[in-house]
Amino acid sequence: KQKTMLFLVSIVLTFLALILIPCLFISRRLSVPLSFPNIRRFIKTAHDEEERNEKRGTNGEKEKRERMPKHVAIILDGNRRWAKKRGLETSEGHEAGARRVVELAKDFFTMGTKTVSLFA
Numbered sequence: 001k002q003k004t005m006l007f008l009v010s011i012v013l014t015f016l017a018l019i020l021i022p023c024l025f026i027s028r029r030l031s032v033p034l035s036f037p038n039i040r041r042f043i044k045t046a047h048d049e050e051e052r053n054e055k056r057g058t059n060g061e062k063e064k065r066e067r068m069p070k071h072v073a074i075i076l077d078g079n080r081r082w083a084k085k086r087g088l089e090t091s092e093g094h095e096a097g098a099r100r101v102v103e104l105a106k107d108f109f110t111m112g113t114k115t116v117s118l119f120a
Contacts, residue, residue, distance in 0.1 A: 068112040074101060076120040 076097060083093025105116045 064111070066112065068108075070113060071115040071117065072108050072113050073117040073119060074104065076101070076118055 079093035079097035080090050081093075082096065083090055101118065108116050
């Protein structure tokens with residue numbers, strides 16, 4: 001019973017660390033609020049874009065896509081230091097990091113990666 005409770009607590013804390021807490025910092029400053037419908041729309045857009053690229057891609061591009069990793073993990077670190085170096089607020093560093101992660105995720109999905117995991 002104690003192991004089960006510890007397991008549940010670890011799941012809740014992991015959820016808070018990976019999803020909820022970063023969303024609180026990022027969504028205050030983004031023009032598009034982070035929500036499940038927006039995340040689903042982003043994933044669907046990336047998937048549709050990937051399908052369009054596959055249909056019009058050359059054989060060389062298809063081979064490159066096949067060699068791409070199917071899963072990429074990104075460790076979110078350094079946004080605060082980046083902002084501090086530039087004399088910006090911490091939240092501005094988090095916002096810039098979030099924008100960059102979205103750009104990278106789009107690029108990965110376009111190149112054939114199926115999953116992008118974020119670790120904060």
